[in-house]
Structure formats: structure tokens, C-alpha cells
Amino acid sequence: MHPSLKNTPLVIATRESRLALWQAEHVQALLRQRGLSVELLGMTTKGDQILDRTLSKVGGKGLFVKELEVALEEGRAHIAVHSLKDVPMELPAGFALACVMEREDPRDAFVSPHYASLAQLPQGAVVGTSSLRRQVLLHALRPDLKIVPLRGNLDTRLRKLDEGQYDAIVLAAAGLKRLKMDERIRSIFAPEEMLPAAGQGALGIEIRSDREDLRLALQSLVDMPTWLRVTAERAVSRGMGGSCSVPLAAYATLEGDTLFIRAAWGDPDGQLPLVRAEQRAVVTTLAQADAVGLAIAQALQAAGAQVHRH
Template identity: 50%
Template sequence: MQKTIRIGTRASMLALAQSNWIKGRIEAEYPQCTVELVKIITKGDKIVDVPLAKVGGKGLFVKEIEEALLSREVDIAVHSMKDVPAELPDGLHIGIITQRENPMDAFIATKYRSLAEMPTGATVGTSSLRRKAQLASLRPDLKIEDLRGNLDTRLRKLDEGRYDAIILAAAGLNRLNLFHRATFCFQAEEMLPAVAQGAVGIELRRSDEDLLQMLSFMSHRETTLAVRAERSYLARLEGGCQVPLAGFATLEGDTLTMTGLIAPVDGSRLLKAVRRGPAADAVAIGLQLAEELLAMGGREILEEVYGASIK
């Protein structure tokens, strides 16, 4: 059994909360094991004044951490799975996915209890193209403005009056004990979440089989199957975390149901489709859903965003 485990993590409050949660679980399971956090600044952390969609590229919040894994500076990496690109570097894999937190988006405002209460022209802050498109479809009369920064920074900007409301992931609020700030959570029918939103994954070197076995007690079957479907869908659409697409899978018994969405940023049309099948076919269900949406017109929408063709 490995006596010391070094966790590579971003230095944001949320990333540290997630990594400390994993640290606590390992130490509780293996009291004789020492777990250390190694803080790593990523490109996405350095660029705080430009919408991520304009920065381009994938892996803005994981690349430097993966490099530390490959160079053996750290033993594992803890990620918000919605930030992890569909393709990983050779030699690395997401070995463990823990039980999913609330995957939905939360509405936070100081004056309004709901999106419906907001007056025409009110300002909503988000830099997510996925959220922008769905908000524009729900309330085309609102002003949607870019909002960057860590979770605590975004809340501060709201409190300073720069926005009338902001949209954040409910999972992040829960993990920082800030869910009381949320006025309500959107239902999936209103605001489909990002692929793997609410799920935390542990990335390891493929060669570290003993370490994977040691940490396997944290793996959650239902979340793992849902995230597999969502990430196969993401891979087929060549998407990162900042493109106008969404995907959400759930399990009921042994049946997996997944809903996908592709939309132009202005929300002028939302392409949605649903696929279901045996949970064992999770990867295939995600791929089939992606193909269906591409055929419905999603290919043209994404090619315009990417500035390149999709096979």
C-alpha cells in the first residue's frame, strides 16, 4: 500500500474543497497513509478577464496538472469532471469517479426569487456559452453579460451590484456550504447541465494499478456509467467545457437515459434529443445521441463555433 499520496489540484477554493474531501476519505480509509495537496496554477486560472470561449483550446483547467502527473510530481489529480477534455494524454486515465453532487445550475440573485421575476433588460452574469444559449431561449429580453472568476469572486461581483443575477453550478455551492445563496435550481428541462457537471474524478497514470485498486473504494457505479455516456457524447462532438452543448444522463434500474442539446449562442433554436438503453451500453448511447444531434443541424452550429469541420 502506498504510504504517501500527493494530490495535484488547482488552488481555487472549490478545487481545494474537493481535493480536501478526497484527502479526508483516503485518510479515513487508510489512517497510516499521508496525503498531501500540491497546488498547481493552470492556464484557465491565469486568464481571468477574458471569456473562456474566446481563449480557445481544451484542458484550460487541467493541462498543467496532467503534466505534473506525467512527470511524477504528483500521484493523482482531482478534477471537476466538467473541466476535463474528452481526450486525455497518453499514459493517463480517469480511474475513479465519485458520487455525483447536484448536477443542476443554480439561480442566484439579491432582489429576485426566480428568472420569471426579473424585469426586461435585467442583467444575468455567465460566461458559459451553454448557459447563455439556454437563458436567451428562456428570456430573450434579458441582458446576458460575461462573468469570470472563481466561485467566491462571482458571488462578490453579484453582491457589488454588477449583475442582477448570476448562474452557477449547484454542486460548487454545495461543496463550499454556500447553497443557501441559491434562490432556486433549474430543472433539466429548462437548463440542461454541462457534461459531467457535479461529478469529481480522480486521474492517475495507467501504470499505477496498485494505487487505482487502493482508491477504488471511492468509485460510484451509477455516476461512472452516466459520466461515461456523457463523455462519449462530448468526444464525438469534439467539445470542451466552453461550447454551446449540454448532455445529461440518468440511471433508473438498469436503464440509462440521456438528453443532449446543441444550440447557437443566441438561443434562437435549441436542438434536443433523447436516447435510452441498457446501462452497459452507456458509451454507445452517448455516441448515438451525438450522431442524432449532428444530423438534426448540430454539425452546422458547432462548425460555426469551432471554425472547422466536424467529421
């Protein structure tokens, strides 16, 4: 181990939402088991502050990451733990993803006080989500539903549901499970019905790219099957101009060395039909996974999906 890591505590920059803190504390505990001294630096990000507009309108995924990167840049923190779904497809110069950890349940959860599943919702019911992906996939399953924006952290979203602002909301199953709130899940969408977002349920650890010592220290947390899967998924997103203003789903599974990836693109204006693509390929390296994802993005475009231009 690098001598600098022996003497000074490793500092994790984290958002202060309950879920972000769970993620940071989870990594802290794993690193402490490996003999490192680890502290947390809690921060509020732009994404946490701007709650009155949808993410795609105010700058996309990077809103949850930027302040954490500034802390890394200034040396106030050494690593940042992110939900990979929130991490931009291209990291800024000077930063690197050092580690992708084992994935929690990547699927979407249906949450409702009154209805057990999407099929049970009455005609015209109000469903909350701020994800364009979930919006287009819900619309494809149930064109009659009224889909309304829903921002805020997990607790805020659940409170708005309980206050009766929505008949149901759709959330990532992973967050509910991590916070031991499984009892709120009424049903889980099969990937065939509601294809997950790129990286959903997986945690990534970001470092400054010149910190090879940190990269080595984090190697024991790496889950390579997850990293291969999410690399392919994120490459689809990158190939489609990936930000949260793209209504895109990408989900890969891995059996042995065979990666099976499925993707779907929907028209946010609801004018064009859902476009789908899928592929099986032998994948053993991150570069191969990336290439498969880019090929899927091209297949989506060939079938009529539109690339998002910034």
C-alpha cells in the same frame, strides 16, 4: 495494497481555488480513512490566471488541467482531483481517469440578491455566465435578457454580483453546496428548463495510465452509477467536438440498468433554434454508456446541430 503506497505519502495535485481545495481535501479525507498517508500540492493553472477573456477564446477546459498533469508526469504528484465538467473529453496520451465519485447535485442554480427566480427578472435584466451552454439555454427561456460574460472562481463571481454588475448569475449548484453556501441559491433550475453540462457535479480522479497500483487503491471511491451517467454525457460532448466552445448540454439519469439521456445544442450566434435529442437504453458497462452518448451526438447532428471543428 501496493507496497509503494504504504511507505510514501500519496500527493494530490490541486488548483488553489476554494472549491478545488475542498474537492482535494474531500478525497484526502476519504483516502486517509482507508489508511493511506495523503498530502496536497497546491498549484495555479492558466485557467486561474487568465480572467479577462472567455474560456472558449483562450484554449478551453484543458486550461484547468494542464499544470496538474505536468505534476503527475514529473512525479511531483500521484493523482489529480478534477471537477469532471473541466476535464477535456479526450485525455492526453499517458493519462487516465481512474475513478469517478458519487455525484453532487448536477443542476444549475439561480443566484440573485434581488430576484427569487429567472421568471421574476425584469425585461432586459443582466445575467452573468461564461458558459456557452447556459447562454443558449437562458436565451431560449428568456430571449429578452442581456447575457454578459462572467469569469473567475466562485467567490469572485459572487463578489461581482454583490457589487451590482449583474442582476443575477447562474452557477453550478454543486459548488455552492460543497462550500456550504446554499443560502446563496435562490432557486434551482429543473433539468427540463436548463439541462446540465456533461459531468456537472461529479468529481474525477486522474492518474498516469501506467499506475495500476493507484487505480486499484482508488477503486473503493468509485461510484459506478455516476461513472456510467457521466460517461454517456461526455461521449455526447466528444461526438460534438467537445470543448467549452461548444454550446452543449448533456444529462443522464439511471434507474436500475436503464439510462435516460437528454442533450441539447444551441447556436452561439442565436440564429438557429435549439436542437434536442433523448434516448433510453439498457446500460451496464462504460462501453455501452459511451456508445449511447455517441448515438445522441449523431441524433443532434441529424437534427441540425453543428459539430465544432478545432
